[in-house]
Amino acid sequence: MQADPFAGVQYDGALTAGLMGSLTLADALLLFGFVFVLGACVGSFLNVCIARWPLDLSVMRPPSRCPRCERRIAWHENIPLLSWLLLRGKCRGCALPISVQYPLVELLVALGWVAAFRAFGVTFEALRVAIFGTILFGIAVTDFKHYLIPDGFTVSGLVLMLLFAVAHLFSDDASRFATPWPAFLGACVGAGAITLIGWLAEVIMKREAMGFGDTTLMAVVGAAVGAERALLTIIAGAFVGAVVFLVIVGPIVKLRSMRRGEPFAFPDVPFGVFLAPAAMLTLLWGDALIAWYLQRAFTA
Numbered sequence: 001m002q003a004d005p006f007a008g009v010q011y012d013g014a015l016t017a018g019l020m021g022s023l024t025l026a027d028a029l030l031l032f033g034f035v036f037v038l039g040a041c042v043g044s045f046l047n048v049c050i051a052r053w054p055l056d057l058s059v060m061r062p063p064s065r066c067p068r069c070e071r072r073i074a075w076h077e078n079i080p081l082l083s084w085l086l087l088r089g090k091c092r093g094c095a096l097p098i099s100v101q102y103p104l105v106e107l108l109v110a111l112g113w114v115a116a117f118r119a120f121g122v123t124f125e126a127l128r129v130a131i132f133g134t135i136l137f138g139i140a141v142t143d144f145k146h147y148l149i150p151d152g153f154t155v156s157g158l159v160l161m162l163l164f165a166v167a168h169l170f171s172d173d174a175s176r177f178a179t180p181w182p183a184f185l186g187a188c189v190g191a192g193a194i195t196l197i198g199w200l201a202e203v204i205m206k207r208e209a210m211g212f213g214d215t216t217l218m219a220v221v222g223a224a225v226g227a228e229r230a231l232l233t234i235i236a237g238a239f240v241g242a243v244v245f246l247v248i249v250g251p252i253v254k255l256r257s258m259r260r261g262e263p264f265a266f267p268d269v270p271f272g273v274f275l276a277p278a279a280m281l282t283l284l285w286g287d288a289l290i291a292w293y294l295q296r297a298f299t300a
């Protein structure tokens with residue numbers, strides 16, 4: 001197969017230059033202001049998912065409450081970013097601090113959405129990148145905090161990625177996401193490959209290396225980017241994760257337990273924290289990297 005990975009993929013400028021070039025400054029501010037607010041609202045909902053899904057709670061009901069005093073939060077205390085600033089990071093009921101995670105997640109998701117629409121213009125592609133990135137971000141934060149990748153993220157992610165792939169059949173625009181059949185295969189290959197690695201690592205190290213959450217995460221990633229780039233995601237994410245834990249986190253934990261005179265147990269690795277950003281990098285630059293590598297490897 002002599003597939004040209006660049007065929008049909010238009011890189012940043014081409015898609016957006018025409019559109020963005022024709023915007024006046026006022027229009028651009030209005031557009032990106034709207035996208036920022038939209039992203040902040042999505043980030044606000046993401047906060048609810050991050051807080052509730054690890055506890056197996058519904059994200060729809062009950063309405064938002066202060067996690068400390070259980071006081072119901074009024075709509076005007078629940079405006080993304082603004083409310084946290086106006087309340088100076090404190091609950092109006094119990095005056096205990098509200099985690100800075102809430103405005104931070106809202107801000108980062110808002111900026112991510114602006115970046116996606118800045119790079120891809122007002123396109124379906126931009127929306128797909130923004131939503132994929134939001135799901136990956138939610139997974140990374142939850143895995144970091146709880147060593148958990150809830151099904152809420154991965155089931156909705158898998159369904160959305162497959163639906164988007166089918167919906168894209170009705171568009172003529174180029175996309176860097178996989179088309180439906182490669183998306184389906186990608187989900188199987190991504191989930192299969194990480195499970196295989198986890199199983200072998202478990203046999204070698206005689207302890208659990210990957211959780212089932214990593215399998216479901218890689219199904220979502222594979223459905224978005226297809227089989228080849230799913231494998232690239234695993235290579236990059238698992239490698240960086242392993243190095244970070246072997247070289248930095250492991251020794252720190254070991255020193256600490258030595259100081260306290262406690263027996264040392266190697267810490268669990270939340271691989272989702274590394275796989276999620278690797279997936280986004282792979283979506284954006286994976287084709288270029290694979291093409292570069294194949295060219296180096298086979299035309300020397």
Ligand SMILES: [Zn+2]
Nearest residue numbers: 066069091094
């Ligand atoms: Zn409170």
